[in-house]
Amino acid sequence: MNRRQAFSLYVCHALSTWNARSYEFAAVLFTAAAFPEGLRAASFVGIANSIAAILFGSAIGRWIDRGQSRLRTLLTTILINHAAVIAACTMWLLIVQGAANDADDDRNAEVQDIINTSILTGTPKIMFFLILLGLGVVESVSRKANLISIERDWVPVLAPPTVAEGYDLTHVNAIMGMIDMMCKMVAPIVVSQLIAIVSSKAAALILAVANAIPFGLEILAAKNLWRANTALRAEKENLKDSDNMHPGQMQENISEAWAQQPVVWVFDVALSYMDNLQLYFESEVWAPSLAMCITHGSILSVTGVTVVFFLDSGYSLQLVTIAETVSAFFELSSTLITPFAVHAISKTTDARLAADIPLMSVEDVGRLDEDSGDVNNGSTKSSPVVNTAITHTGLYGISTMCLILISTIPALFYLTSQLSYPIPRSETKHGSPTFHSYPFATVIILSCLAISRLGRGIFSLSTQQLGQSRVASEHRSSFAGVEVGFVSLLGLAHNVASAVFSEPKEFGILATGSWISLACSAALYIWWLRREGVQFAWWNAGGKRKYQQLEGDD
Numbered sequence: 001m002n003r004r005q006a007f008s009l010y011v012c013h014a015l016s017t018w019n020a021r022s023y024e025f026a027a028v029l030f031t032a033a034a035f036p037e038g039l040r041a042a043s044f045v046g047i048a049n050s051i052a053a054i055l056f057g058s059a060i061g062r063w064i065d066r067g068q069s070r071l072r073t074l075l076t077t078i079l080i081n082h083a084a085v086i087a088a089c090t091m092w093l094l095i096v097q098g099a100a101n102d103a104d105d106d107r108n109a110e111v112q113d114i115i116n117t118s119i120l121t122g123t124p125k126i127m128f129f130l131i132l133l134g135l136g137v138v139e140s141v142s143r144k145a146n147l148i149s150i151e152r153d154w155v156p157v158l159a160p161p162t163v164a165e166g167y168d169l170t171h172v173n174a175i176m177g178m179i180d181m182m183c184k185m186v187a188p189i190v191v192s193q194l195i196a197i198v199s200s201k202a203a204a205l206i207l208a209v210a211n212a213i214p215f216g217l218e219i220l221a222a223k224n225l226w227r228a229n230t231a232l233r234a235e236k237e238n239l240k241d242s243d244n245m246h247p248g249q250m251q252e253n254i255s256e257a258w259a260q261q262p263v264v265w266v267f268d269v270a271l272s273y274m275d276n277l278q279l280y281f282e283s284e285v286w287a288p289s290l291a292m293c294i295t296h297g298s299i300l301s302v303t304g305v306t307v308v309f310f311l312d313s314g315y316s317l318q319l320v321t322i323a324e325t326v327s328a329f330f331e332l333s334s335t336l337i338t339p340f341a342v343h344a345i346s347k348t349t350d351a352r353l354a355a356d357i358p359l360m361s362v363e364d365v366g367r368l369d370e371d372s373g374d375v376n377n378g379s380t381k382s383s384p385v386v387n388t389a390i391t392h393t394g395l396y397g398i399s400t401m402c403l404i405l406i407s408t409i410p411a412l413f414y415l416t417s418q419l420s421y422p423i424p425r426s427e428t429k430h431g432s433p434t435f436h437s438y439p440f441a442t443v444i445i446l447s448c449l450a451i452s453r454l455g456r457g458i459f460s461l462s463t464q465q466l467g468q469s470r471v472a473s474e475h476r477s478s479f480a481g482v483e484v485g486f487v488s489l490l491g492l493a494h495n496v497a498s499a500v501f502s503e504p505k506e507f508g509i510l511a512t513g514s515w516i517s518l519a520c521s522a523a524l525y526i527w528w529l530r531r532e533g534v535q536f537a538w539w540n541a542g543g544k545r546k547y548q549q550l551e552g553d554d
Contacts, residue, residue, distance in 0.1 A: 001158040001167050001229070008225035009158065009172075013150055014179045015218040016078065019211055020143045021180075021187040023085045025324075026207055027136065029191065029317075032308050033096045033200045034129070036425060040502045041129075042308045045136055046495035052137040053144060053488030058273040060145045061481020064153055065474060068235045071226040074154070075219060077146035082215050084139035089208035091132050095125050096200040144484050151176070152476040156468045157231045169465055170339050170390075177461055178335035185328030192321040279475050280482040285466040287528035288394060289483055292463040294521035295398075295456060297490030298514035300405050302327045302449050305498045305510075312504045313415070314423045314434030315442075327450040334457025338393060341458070345389035387470070390462050395529055397458030398522045404452045405515055411444040413508040421504050459525075490517070 001009070028042065035041035067073040151173075159172040195203045226232050280286055299306050302324045310320045415438055423434075435442045471479045494514065501509050 001172075005158065005225055005228050006167055006172070006175075008221045008228070009150075009154070010175060010179060012218055012221040012225065013176050014183070015214045015221070016081070016143075016146050016150075017180050017183045018187065019081065019085060019214070021183040022191055022207065023088070023139065023211070025188045026191045026195075026203065027088070028304060028307050029195060030092045030096050030200060030204065032311055033195075034092075034125075040499055042305055043495045043499035043502065045133065046304060047492060047499065048133045048137055049140040050488040050492030050495055052141050054485050054492065056141055057144065057484035057488060058276040058478065058481045060141065060484065061148060061152075061478040062272050062276060064145065064149050064477035064481075070149070070153055070157075070232055071222065074146065074149045074222055077142050077149055078215070078218055078222070081139060081142040081146060082211055084135050084142060085211045086208045088132055088135040088139060089204045089211065091128055091135065092204040093201050095128050095132075096204060148477050148480045148484065151464065152468060152480045154225075154232065156473065156476060158229065169468060170342050173461055173465055173468075174335045174339045177338075177457065178332060181328055181332035181335060181457070185325050185332060188321050188324045188328075192317050196317065276478045276482050280479055283471055283475075283479060285463075285470045287531075288391070288463045288466055288525055289479070290486060291398065291521040291525040291528070292460060293483060293486035293490055294517055294524070295401070295459065296487045297494050297517045299494050299498065299510050300408060300449060300514045300518070301453065301456075302446070305495070306449075309504055309507050311425065312421070312423065313419055314432060314437075316432045319432045319435060323446045323450065326446075327453045330450050331453035331457040334397070334454050334461065337454070338458050338461045341393045341396070342389040345392055387466075390465050391529055391532060394459050394462030394466075395525065397455045397460075397462060398518075398525050399455070401452045401455030401459065402515070402518050402522050404448050404455065405518065408445050408448045409508065409511055409515055411441045411448075412511045415441045415445070416505045416508050419505075 027045065031042050031045055064073055155172055155176070156169065159167045159169045191203065191207075194206060198206070280289075283289075302310075302320065307320055307324070310323075311317065415434075418438065419434065467479060467483070468476065494510070497510055497513060501507070
């Protein structure tokens with residue numbers, strides 16, 4: 001991949017990510033504005049999205065793997081996502097309340113009454129909210145499909161795990177992660193300021209228009225990249241020999257003739273789901289992948305339900321936005337630290353391997369690594385050195401996250417025990433009374449939540465590259481689809497828990513459960529890493545045998 005192709009890839013990813021991040025944060029604020037009574041409405045949004053991803057995540061991955069044209073698949077996800085966001089923003093106009101920026105001004109009291117009242121109330125409002133849940137599901141599923149298509153179907157073809165010069169997989173993943181974090185950091189600022197300056201209703205309309213404008217540019221960037229790269233244009237090779245088919249893949253061919261029958265289609269999807277689960281747990285990296293999924297069951301992050309908790313606890317939207325921005329900055333820094341850490345650990349591993357083979361220099365080890373990164377029909381395999389570096393970097397990430405978040409638990413229990421709920425939102429218009437009353441607890445909670453995102457970002461990038469480089473090319477998207485299902489299953493668990501413990505005073509219980517889930521994630525990853533020690537020994541032995549064979553040939 002040359003520089004021009006990389007630019008097209010990054011532009012396409014940046015536009016789709018900005019679209020996702022801006023609506024993701026706006027939907028949280030719109031939900032809080034339309035239903036300011038507590039956490040339940042926000043939980044319903046998360047539950048609906050999680051159930052949809054659980055049901056369709058595996059099918060999405062299979063659809064991407066089976067798609068003959070990578071371009072057609074990606075463009076489909078872009079079109080559906082933009083259409084869903086525009087339709088949803090239009091419907092939010094009817095149920096959100098406005099912002100009372102001038103409520104103290106008697107001259108504008110009548111105008112403010114109109115702004116602050118949603119167009120729909122009662123049963124019609126609930127009905128439209130249910131439709132919005134459906135549109136949110138479409139947006140969420142199409143966004144996940146877009147991400148799987150880019151990260152698991154396009155990027156591994158464009159960037160190999162090891163390359164002498166240019167764009168390797170670690171570098172491209174880091175840049176794309178940086179783009180994601182930049183959007184996550186800037187989008188909340190833009191959206192919250194937009195709502196503060198105009199109103200929730202006007203912000204919904206502006207977001208709908210802003211989503212429609214870059215649609216053509218995103219399509220153009222994807223087409224330019226596809227035309228410029230021969231490997232992307234090549235049609236995928238589907239397995240046609242039944243002797244080589246994985247169990248369940250023969251059923252795919254049989255069901256082709258019955259594709260028009262919904263019952264048979266549902267049965268086929270169910271079979272493919274079970275087949276993909278089998279593929280997932282037969283892979284070498286199911287444990288780190290599942291450990292990454294478990295981290296998504298945590299609410300210990302300044303997003304989603306946690307944002308609503310802070311707003312209900314006497315913190316202003318401005319302070320919450322600053323906290324989210326700082327959190328995104330730490331996660332952004334993980335995209336810089338991860339490649340550096342991988343490079344540093346790789347150099348150490350090079351030196352150790354060279355020490356085990358006295359006649360081999362560090363440069364020879366690097367050449368050995370390049371030789372082991374074979375490419376076969378688009379499949380990639382990490383070199384032993386890079387594989388070791390990635391796995392240990394992931395360990396540092398998950399360990400850091402768990403250790404930093406311990407102190408948030410007692411701080412949250414203390415804070416919720418001291419506050420008197422409910423706290424009217426009107427008290428936070430001109431400041432954050434809770435911050436002024438409990439600055440020490442607030443600083444501990446917000447700073448730990450923010451800093452922990454550094455470890456989370458490092459762990460996510462590490463497990464992502466393991467899934468890209470150690471899963472067969474014909475199964476990468478299916479593997480990622482199962483990942484999406486598990487992520488959503490854990491997300492569903494924390495949203496259901498948020499609906500059950502919906503009172504802000506009970507948030508400490510949710511935080512405790514979240515930390516326990518993170519500890520389980522770390523334990524699973526450490527177990528896999530200890531088991532992977534045998535694999536490292538095999539790699540090193542293989543490296544010695546390869547060098548000795550080369551020496552014998554000379």
